[in-house]
Amino acid sequence: MSTTTTSTAVLDATGQYYKEFNEQIRELVRQGVTEFRLDNVNGQRYIATGLEGDFIFEINGLPGQDLAAFTRGARIRVNGNVQDGVGNTMDDGKIVVDGMGGDVVGYAMRGGAIYIRTDVGYRVGIHMKSYLDRRPTIVIGGKAGDFLGEYMAGGIILLLGMFSDKSDAPITGRGLGTGMHGGVIYVRGNVPEHQLGPGLRSRPVTPEDMQVIEGIVRDYATELNLDAEEIFSESFTKIRPFSHRPYGNMYVPT
């Protein structure tokens, strides 16, 4: 009888071109390795992209564009910042970033969760959607740029605005949820009406919303070692479209 030992593969990314680096990871995956620690990562693109299965990654450094794009199931922790396109079209899994996020975090994300500790860039959660039991979730501890949740069709974005480098900036930029027709954006505190995209309204959260928020916040706080109670010390606002199909009559009026 063979015994399996769980062992973490440790890879050093120093000076490695992204193709060779990702080939090493793929080769280890083929050999059955499921846990990885990637050290000295700096700008290597496409890490954990397209992986399917229950993998665990600890990334030390700064992964490049499209970290975990199209991934299904991997759990990734980044000790540091990330660049643009994290979780692009990801299907399932969890990405925890103990730092700052770039532009288009969670682009067209269809499932799983992305937690960012501090600020994020522009167009985060653009084209996010849910499908059957998949309900993608993005939590942003800091502030967001313009067009958060643009064209959002499903899932949850939770914006806290607490752990930000930008003390003077509003919690979100202009065009929040522009073109949104599904899903929900929760914001800690309030959003000025003029920051909202057209066809949206902001309302205080309901007890049912609070249940959802509480579940997400507790997990977020645990993952990032934060005080959940402090996060709950302020009320939340919910942003949704006015109607079921806000753009239904845009091109072909019925």
Add this chain to the structure above:
Amino acid sequence: MKAPERYYDFQKDISGCGVFGVIDTKRGLIPGQVPIDGMACMHDRGNGLGGGFAAYGIYPEHADKYALHLMCDHQQALTSARELILKYFEVEHDEPIPTRQTPVISNPPLVWRYFATPRADCPADCQGLPEEDFVVALVMKINTTVPGAFVFSSGKNMGAFKGVGYPEDIADFFRVDEYFAYLWTAHNRFPTNTPGWWGGAHPFTLLDWSIVHNGEISSYGINRRWLCENDYLCTMMTDTEVVAYELDLLVRKHGLSRRMASKVFAPPFWDEIERMPDKERNLYTALRMTYGSGMLNGPFAILVGNKDGLWGLNDRIKLRPLLVAEQGDKVFMSSEESAVRTVCPQLDRVWMPKAGEPVIVDLEA
């Protein structure tokens, strides 16, 4: 190397591109290897059809002379350009720009540099022009009338080095690693709509202005016509050129601050102007009405260098990435954070500027 026939049929340059800039506000000298390594980290943002660098503070021994960098297709072009330069300029010193033979840079132009000042006894067409206008006029004259010759840099105590290739290869060719500067900008090009050619690589420069750009100036047509009315001729077949000339027009000639010029390039939206207090509302309304033809539409992240410092700006809805990082007296601006971490792993602060908000870092006097 000259713009091909009917170059005006080429409209614009849609690009992936990477930009990188670094400044030491106390004028400490930064080796060329720093921007080279930063650009090499972003190798995949370009496709080998353009790379370049601008360096400030590299000619201290000729600091009060205009450094004219010239690229020529052939010896005849070099000779003709030389005749013209000697007619209009007092040349203190001239020499070939030092280069290295490299396996990857094929068929480079002849490159030469002059350290010069305008002649008082120049031909009549430039008599009496203020010195800087004189230099601009001569750059335009050479670029449009001397076949095969291009002035690609014309500022004092600064120089551009650029061509067709990846930036690290262009750096190798121009021996950029041997220069030390207190301000660098660098570019990695991914041209899609216009040809990759030596003069069309970034930075674009005029006097001590240099600009590197990631994006596409969709308003190129109207910008070019507006510049033409103001005696700037676009000859480089690519959109970024208009930014260099607009900078010269707005800041040097019209006396706008760099912050105000940023608001010409990337104005606030009308709905934002509506919400402003009276004074700002009037200002931004006037600015949009006066300089509507100078507005840059389309995606851009640009870095501008000049004698005063480094200036970064995004289009007003941030369609291209730009990141700022600080470490001691140094400030970095880059398309990707990894490029900065490559040359400076420990940073005091890293942040992404707001769309349309300039980041201006001045050199200390």
